[in-house]
């Protein structure tokens with residue numbers, strides 16, 4: 497089932513803090529890639545992160561998922577600070593779903609197996625139960641009829657919807673999306689965004705790096721604009737796109753609106 501982009505507006509973000517970044521700093525050598533990042537994402541909230549190439553958006557996502565370490569500050573998920581390593585990290589990582597630009601599906605596993613692998617291996621779910629849940633998710637993202645195929649037999653848009661189903665199968669508390677549609681042909685972008693809008697409407701907490709303004713306006717509660725490793729501006733989508741307050745955001749928007 498996919499949702500229409502009706503422009504009905506974001507759901508009210510009334511939940512308690514779920515992801516909290518407090519004074520996060522990170523350097524790559526001399527490059528100060530995350531500069532004193534303070535960001536709270538509430539349960540049920542959809543935050544769109546936007547900004548020029550190299551501004552640190554992917555690094556921010558990867559830090560939240562602990563794929564990257566940070567040098568200073570803290571990141572906590574549902575009240576728990578991110579553990580540095582070990583079993584606690586693995587279980588916490590399972591609570592964060594991540595969808596990247598490239599689909600990263602396992603080429604030699606079927607679509608169904610791609611979705612059930614995590615629940616069976618990491619969560620210890622029984623195969624029959626994992627299969628049933630996976631089929632429900634594949635149904636939801638509109639690719640259930642492809643369950644027995646292999647990733648290469650699917651279009652990019654279909655593969656990305658499978659990647660979303662695979663992340664959801666772990667029942668994450670928050671979903672991170674890093675430019676999930678930027679590698680797709682234009683006609684496939686909408687089918688993926690529809691799935692994401694549907695997810696947002698169902699109350700999923702989401703951090704989405706994207707330049708898709710239609711999605712931001714439809715689904716985001718808040719837009720965070722990053723530049724040179726810092727959060728320069730935070731605003732409602734409406735306000736951000738029509739009346740950005742910082743010069744850097746104005747400059748960035750004038751560029752992406754032109755093409």
Ligand SMILES: Nc1ncnc2c1ncn2[C@@H]1O[C@H](COP(=O)(O)OP(=O)(O)OP(=O)(O)O)[C@@H](O)[C@H]1O
Pocket residue numbers: 524527529547548549550551552553554555556
């Ligand atoms: N492993 C790394 N080692 C050194 N520098 C890195 C590494 N990863 C990223 N960087 C640098 O950190 C900066 C931020 O990169 P990041 O990928 O977070 O940007 P981004 O905002 O996601 O950009 P894009 O829109 O192009 O995806 C860039 O200058 C990049 O070159």
Ligand SMILES: [Mg+2]
Pocket residue numbers: 553554555674
């Ligand atoms: Mg990036």
